[in-house]
Amino acid sequence: MFELLADLDPELVDGAEAAPKKRRRFVLPAAVFSAAACAAVLILTALFRPVGGSTGADPNGGGDVNGSGWIDAVVTETEDRLAVTPEEGDPLRGVYTEIVLTMTDYAPVPDNMPADLQIGDRVRVMCNKDRLIDLGDGTAQAPIVFAVYRRSELDFSGRLREMVEQLEAQRQRTADTLNDLYADSLPRPVTAEDVDPAEGFVVFVDTNIFALDTDDMDAVRTALERGRFICLLPVRVGDVTLSANFAVGLPLRPDAPFTEEERREVLENERKWIASAYALYETDGPDYYNALRARLGEIPEGTLLVGGLPFFRGIAAVVPDGEGRASKIVRLSAELEGEDLLRNARISDGVYGYSQTRDIWQSEQN
Amino acid sequence: MEDAAIIELYWARDQRAIGETEARYGAYLRRTAVNLLELPEDAEECVSDTYLAAWNAMPPERPGILRAFLGRITRNLALDRLKAAQTKKRGGGAARVLFDELAEVLPGGDTPEGALDEKELLRDIEAFLRAEPERSRKMFLRRYWYADSVKAVASRYGMRENSVSAQLARTRGRLRKYLTERGYAL
Structure with a gap:
């Protein structure tokens, strides 16, 4: 059947031949990255103190098992070069005042970099953190950048860093448990590297926001945060997608009928992220970031993931407009219940008007 | 030289057409052939055969996108060589992996309706690909039309190999479901 693809529309095929877009305004002077200058870069790397590993401070936030990681930063330059400043909370804050992101023919601009970055934008830069070149004046250069995301598009809950810090310590334990449960279905064992907390999604559960009399996004968020939330962490191993769900340990209820050992365990895990469930997906696993981008294009800041809402059995995204109101609700997993009822709330495939959906649910209760 | 001018050379039976094709698309055709055949000498022969096939095809063909037209010829010639090599149990390891990946998605075997089914299937696959997000579509084509290795696709798009494998698997799953x-009986 590989042969059949030979006759695909030539326009489709030719579209994939074009090299990924490069942005000339971020390209350093060509002389710096000529063949001879590549050698200079290597020499510079040896002379200047490389960051990470056993020399200097350990700047690695999450995801640093093989030296890759991310930097949460604010864009400070976009004209002749792309430069960022690590922001409050990032381990590189206080280590470097500025990091220059290198985009050249040898390390091209990632396809997923937003086209319209502005000074002041909050971004997450995925790069080889142990390859940062310390330029000796409080600044550094990142020679290879894998991806640049707008922070607003990634952090669905504002709790990403808290979740990542807690889950970092559980990477190996999570990998071991997944291997214990699913070894027979995996092409190879899960490693700690596969368990990347930065890939996780915070999902608010057990709160029916359709019962609110408002679609004000602050009110929706407050109601959700008063309830429970879980962290759904996809783990990809070859063609197989697994997930580990983490929930925050609830406080011990005085009247709970637990044994002494169970009470000790609850107290130990109180207010910590603990693994509550594991799953293996037959087909697609949770990839809500890309699913949302496919449906919406850019993901507005303040978008929240919610699980278990009426009509939406699985996970849905509540999407704000630019005026602080919940404007859309997007189905991300599972089929709808009562799809006919939502006919008039439908905006496009899987996307529904938030206030219309809420009104339909409330009218069904009367 | 632009595509239109090269095609005119073919139509005029001017042998400069081959030299101009080599200059403009030689490297691209070699890459396409090597992705499937692995051995450089086999790939080189394949590219030479492509020029002969193009000379014989134009006229009457007047392709809209010359690069894709030539690439398809090279791809098909490379596949023919691969089949011949596999009957002699020689080479083609990387291509076998590709075929295995696609085997889970696309229907195999002949049907009584034969060619008509294939045209319909192709149209459906094209519709699926057009509806896919751009990067997902391009990665699928790079892997299953251009026969790029997973490593090459990862390098092209600045991703980890694991992420590329996972994304291709998800695309295959969506195509299968579609x-x-x-x-279609799978």
């Missing part, structure tokens, strides 16, 4: 919903 074709099943349209009644």
